[in-house]
Amino acid sequence: MAKAIQNGSILISEPFLGDPNFERSVVIICQHDKEGTVGLVLNRLSAMQLSDVVEVNETMFDAPLAVGGPMQPNTLHYIHRLPNLPDSLPIAADLFWGGDFEELTSWLNQGLVKDDQIKFFVGYSGWSPGQLEEEIEKNVWFVNNNAANKLLTLNTDTLWRDILKEMGGKYKMYANYPADPSLN
Template sequence: MNYFDYGNISQPQKGDLLISEPFLADPNFERSVVFLVEHNEEGSVGFVLNKPSFLKLNEVMQGENIPQEQSLFVGGPVQQDTLHMVHRADFLGEESHQIVEHVYWGGGFEEVMSLVREEQQPDPQVRFFLGYSGWSPGQLEAEIQEKSWIIFRQANENLIFDTPHDDLWKKVLSLMGGRFKMYSNYPIDPRMN
């Protein structure tokens, strides 16, 4: 991996991973890794990659023939009655937006569901989210200035789809090296150290 001065990145962009600071007090984002799928003058949208829901996809989409093990993640605190997907399928047409190489947001929902039904097993090609994380114009930049988030600019499909969700926060900080690698070992409650 190329050396990157992560401490000096203050402007987020589409495709970044937002890593919550070790002691971020917001329970919605404690030890979170957010995949930023949109960032422009109208605001920002992302999905928390490492917060699984207690529900499975087949419980939310009753009546569909979906594998019982298909995971569902809490994308964030905004509109948790909506379902979103991030996937590796590059054939889902104009509704699908490439975020980073081999990683797409949205697309033909029925086409994705058809793939999931055919596989009859959890598909590592697709991540489903209830709700999303959203910021109004300038809000995310302000939170970065307040040191609530660390920006990781080298998101890739392996981190998003293949890294176990309970290891992701620690793994990304370790990849960043230096003081961020030290952050990865901070206990959740420093009083317990």
């Protein structure tokens, strides 16, 4: 039986997914309800920095932009550990999604936000009602409901492998699968 999806769940793609949008990806679920599911891919960096799309004082704060998913790539999203940011939506213990962007920009320009407190994304990942549950039943995704609180501090390049190793058991074995099994 698959683990229940909830806000803050982490999806880890199976090793040979074959979808370039989600191959070896780690996704945090920001919203899961009767309307569907919204998530952000945590380990796909774009070639852009925040300062490429938003007017910020680069000497006070700048950060790489991740590709949150294939949907609406012209939108900006963020998860953070800023509980006092107005209009933020809690998604896990000490982890929030969105919030008052003008206030956030002011904080960034004042140097009040540190790199390990926030992550920015262009685009997002989305599933219609029931679609994600079907994918989980087909073993497209592994679910971890206990990793959200450490996601902003882990290495993006090794995140997929690190989360699987931490899950232990059969997942630790998946972490060592080569990206191309024909090269094994």
